[in-house]
Amino acid sequence: MKKSVLLGTIAAMGVMAGVASAGTLDDVKANGVLKCGVSTGLVGFAAPDANGNWEGFDVDICRAVAAAVLGDGDAVQFVPLSSKVRFTALSSGEIDMLARNTTWTFSRDVDLGFTFTGVNYYDGQGFMVRKDLGVASATELDGATICITTGTTTELNLADYFRTNGMSYEPVPIENNAEAMQQYLSGACDVYTTDASALAATRASFETPDDHMLLPEIVSKEPLGPLVREGDEPWGDIVRWTLNALITAEELGVTKANLEEMAAGTDNPEINRMLGTEGNLGEMLGLDADWAQRVIAVGGNYGEIFEANIGESTAIGLSRGLNALWTQGGLIYTPPFR
Amino acid sequence: MAMADQPAAKSFRLSMLLYDTRYRSITIQIIMLGLFVAGVWWLLDNMYSNLDELGKRPNFTFLTAPAGYDINQRLIEYSSQSTNARAWLVGLLNTLLVAVMGCILATVLGVSIGVLRLSKNWIIARLMTAYIEIFRNVPLLLLIIFAMSIFINIFPQPKLFRGEDALSSMYFWDSVAFTNRGWYIPKPVFESGSMIVGIVFLLSIAGIFVFGRWAKKRQEATGEILPNFWIKLGILVIPAVVFYYIMGQPISLNYPELKGFNFKGGLHLRNSLIALWLALSLYTAAFIAEAVRAGIMAIDKGQTEAAAALGLRPKRIMKLVVLPQALRVIIPPLISQYLNLTKNSSLAVAVGYMDLTGTLGGITLNQTGRALESILLLMITYLAISLSISMVMNFYNNSVKLKER
CATH class of the missing domain: 3.40.190.10 (Periplasmic binding protein-like II)
Incomplete structure (x- = not known):
């Protein structure tokens, strides 16, 4: 009896492993929550505050993606991961994306089977x-x-x-x-x-x-950025362009404060395309037209997120340095919204 | 008529496999085995094809690639340019080192505590009971982390040893330093000629066995008992010391000295090793003590009384009558405690001790991303270690167990 139960369990596990997973975007929508892997506690990048709310530079990237996909920047389940288990957690599907001070390297990109969706912090x-x-x-x-x-x-x-x-x-x-x-x-x-x-x-x-x-x-050189599993391009595109929207928003002067005003329509067609008042970029991503507005509404644009979490006004006091926009002598640059 | 009564010896029908009780159980077992093999094959095939789909086809070539990382405690030559296989070996040796050190200390402690727990002295017996209950009932991981925290926070930093009026000082005539980076002790340095001293020492050990046999025969013949312990100690020490001076003192000690950031020279016992070693030993000793107590209590009291009636003193009763019989009961659980200790040493990862789990199952796994392969190799390695220990200990068990003829 015991043996047959054991065999049955093993067989069931094997069957479950055999079921191919649907797209991550559908999974996230079905769950109603984005599972985002973050650091186990690094003030400024990802750490819970006194009330247990996660905050930080990487955390805001997770929130931005959740806002784009689910319409709610708080619909995130933060999964604290040590540097050792982070890749296993991502490739096993325990998390949907990883934003954990992770360096973009050749072997991680090519051999481990991940897709880095950009660089949110140039470190060393x-x-x-x-x-x-x-x-x-x-x-x-x-x-x-x-x-x-x-x-x-x-x-x-x-x-x-x-x-x-x-x-x-x-x-x-x-x-x-x-x-x-x-x-x-x-x-x-x-x-x-x-x-x-x-x-x-x-x-x-x-x-x-x-x-x-x-x-x-x-x-x-330690280019840090969010990453997703390889082989799910639509999902990778969403994470990539969420980050790009944050950066482009800073470049074009769209802030949390003037977002509504900008969303009403401007003279700059790129702002209009990004915020969805012109064209159908959101639809191409598999999202609605307002996705980028929600992304920026969570914590502001890239520069605002930087200043609020790790900038010179905070205790961490990092200057923009390499992480200034390309227009200001830094490396932060995105492809155009077109 | 007689011919007809002969059983049809060779006539075998297929239905007999199912209906003949002589064959039925075998049939069922073969069918079960076949199903089992098919099930395992199916699961493996499933895993393999799923991994293939993820682009993670099992591949062991990473073992020959340079590891790229450094290991602090290495018993063999190793640098960051060595291969992952070499790092695996370094980790294996570190595991074996802490396992052997742990088994020795745990046995010494466990036997002493087990015997003392049966002491007639109320305080000693109760103290030992308290020890066993405390260490047996606290999770090992906590013991290891606790030991490590003590070593890091209580012992002084190396820089406190510096200067004229240093806050900390070395012990034993400036030869041993206890710091929060580990213990630095003198290291023996072997120069030419030390080989001969070593050979003499080994010959002395052989001599002890020869003497032991001779003394036993003499005792059986004459009934006289020599002061065996002192004679054996003499055989062990005197020739080696004499040759040490004859060869011009070829073995010297290299003392640790504070240079730059750390102590240099001497032997560095890292606090990760010591914390792990002590925690494993203290924990396992509590279990061994219980096994020893059980073994001693399993010997009928009549044995002790009979030995006492023959005029043996309590020490000799323990050594000659009780312990040899108790060993039969003690050895089997002792084997499993040794196995437990060895496997528990994989908790080393909690204090950054670079054992098998730290090298192959930790950094190599992480840096190459070859999780499945690394864990598989890790399991095989631990299995091999455990089976080897079992084999050796079972061999010993066979030599002490009751011989039934």
Whole structure:
């Protein structure tokens, strides 16, 4: 009896695995909620506030996509994922999209079978040390003990950087940011290395941020962006063009404040096409005409989201730098809405 | 007539497979086996084609590609340019290291605690009961994380050892440093000539066995007992020490010293290793202690009384009468505790100890994205380790179990 129950269960699992999934867009609409993978808690990018509401730069991307698809920026189920399990969660279908400070690399794009839908933050790997360590440059770190989040590109960059510079180091692998802070603050490691933006966010959450500093070296390119499973192009297009709408809105001066006014119709045809007062771009995406209005209504355009979460007015205090619009000397650029 | 009574020996009909009780059970078993194999094949085929659809055809070539990451604790040569297979091996050795260290400490602790729990001293017996109940009933993962937190937060940072009026100091004549990055202890350095000292030491160990046999025969013949322990210790230590000086002291110690960011030199026992080792040992010792207690209590009290009536002292009763019989009861559960300890060592990932789960099942899996393949290899590796331990321990069990003839 027992054996037959067991076999039956296994068989049922096999059958379930065999059912091909429908398009992600239909799944999300059917569920009425967007399952979005985010960081387990990185202030500024994705962290729950005192009331348990998720907020942050990556969180706002999830909310924008939910607004485009479901019409409600709060219809998001945030799934906190460690850097180790994030890809498994995405490829297994546990989440619909991943917005988790994830670096766009060749092997992740090609070999792991994901589609990166753009870059929402151009980052690079940096090093944080205590000021009293007396180190002014990463080239003086020979022999240091370094805390490093395991399963990230930074782990590989670090090995490359120290090998190229002929230095040795002692890696201390850790699972998540909270654990890294514990080890770093107790002095169990001299250096904490990860993306410079995450370092700035972590430093801002310290009791005495001024005792710590970021070393000037940025040792890698880390273009961070949202990603989806490969092979579902319509869904990838929605995520891609949601991000593009946020960026284009900043470029064209559409803000949360003047959105209604702009949506009523303007002299600029590109604004009209994006906001749906002209043409049928929304229909091509499989959405309605107002999709981009809802996207911008959630948290404003790209620049507004940046300033509200990680900009210079926040505790994290990141300047736009590379993440300024291309018209202002940065790298943020989108294809046209046409 | 007699001919007709002969059974039709060779006439076999197909229906007999079902109706003849001699064949029926075999028939049913074969059919079940066939169904089982078909079911497994179907599931595997299903998995394979689904993976194929996802573009994730199983592929093991990643094992020969450079791993790209560094590992802090490596018992063999390894750099970030080594292959993933090499990283797997490094992880395997780290798993075996902590498993062997854990089994040894857990056995020593477990046997002592198990025996002490039966002590007539009320306080000691109750203390041991408390130990067992506490450690047996707290999840192992919490013990490991707790141990790690203590090591990180209680022990001093290396920089506190610096300067004239340093806040922390090394112990044992400046040879051992306890820091929150681990323990630094002196490391033996073997120079030319140390080989001979090593060989002498091994010969001494062989000598101990020879002496033991001779002493036993002598005891059987004359009834006299020599101070065996001291003689054996002498055989072990004296020749090695004499040769150590004859060869011009070829083995020296390399002491840890504070240089730059960390202590340099000496042997670095990382706190991830120590935390894992202690937590695994303390946890498993509680179970072993119960097995030992059960084994001792399984020996009839009459045995002890009979031995006492023969004039044996309590220590000898334990060593010569009770323990040899108790071992028969203790060994089987002990095997499963060793297996548990080895498998539990995969919790190492919680403190960043680079064992099998940390290298092959952690970083390699992550960086290559080959989840299915890595986990499959991981399971096979753990299976192989467990079966090897079982084999060795069963061999030992066969040697101590009751011989029935």
